[in-house]
């Protein structure tokens with residue numbers, strides 16, 4: 545392969561943050577150009593104007609397979625390949641399986657994915673299947689699949705690529721780097737949907753890594769080094785994790801055995817990063833809360849209808865919770881808030897169509913009919 549010396553292409557987050565990645569830079573890197581996702585500022589949500597809140601959406605649905613999992617998967621699969629592994633395995637509510645399938649296909653190795661039978665969104669199933677993974681449906685939920693994956697990996701030559709694999713978190717920490725690189729300083733609050741709590745942990749690792757590189761003693765910047773080239777802010781955000789009410793072990797203070805929610809991506813009762821998430825909670829001074837399915841879907845519709853940003857239901861949990869906490873004053877007026885939108889809305893078209901308020905109008909192929917449809921639906 546030849547490369548042009550003047551080429552300046554973005555080639556994925558490992559190359560972009562290579563000095564911060566615990567990986568052999570000279571080995572083979574498995575990438576699909578993940579990361580570098582937009583931070584979209586909300587302009588139209590009235591509540592934000594009322595409280596003078598700057599709300600930015602980190603749109604992780606624009607990763608190659610449509611979710612933040614690609615950040616972790618590029619690292620986990622690169623590490624597996626560099627170590628000579630021939631097969632990876634994961635349990636998944638859908639997005640991890642789609643991402644594992646894609647990166648395994650790119651690497652030329654096998655992927656085995658365990659999904660809860662009948663409980664993953666159609667787009668995710670389609671991705672895993674077309675990308676050549678061996679899809680194993682478990683008559684149970686995600687937590688059953690995770691238990692089986694851990695058990696089988698002790699006996700079969702497969703590398704686990706769930707977020708219990710530390711390389712996953714190393715990849716996912718780059719989302720925090722990108723936010724600080726772009727804003728020049730960490731936000732006041734960072735809100736995420738929480739399932740296994742791997743992503744909230746990874747973000748905290750990223751923010752902390754950037755903060756620690758600041759000399760702290762520097763009297764010039766008062767914690768805001770964005771004006772000093774090459775230095776990052778010492779500030780870290782308060783991390784806020786929102787769960788779906790039927791699947792909220794962090795709110796219950798214990799594992800939940802039969803988790804339920806329409807936001808299937810976060811239908812998890814036994815989070816794998818339980819201890820880490822409590823550490824993030826304590827160190828960052830943040831909190832956990834829960835949102836009902838009704839609130840989650842309302843936030844999904846609001847983002848799509850007011851800001852043109854289509855995310856999957858689980859992702860909207862971050863915004864549902866943040867808007868409630870802005871209204872109550874828990875997130876104070878004047879704050880800068882980042883909400884991660886973890887996955888693209890196209891992952892789950894069924895849920896979107898079921899709750900969309902737009903009319904589907906059918907007409908004869910005649911000019912008069914189309915004119916009538918326009919005029920009778922003008923605002």
Ligand code: F0G
Pocket residue numbers: 611613635636637638639640641707737738739740741742743744809810856858859886887
């Ligand atoms: N949002 C989406 C869209 C997800 O797919 C997930 C997790 C989360 C949020 C929660 O992230 O687990 O790091 O707290 N999905 C996993 C999967 C479980 O299998 O795709 P977390």
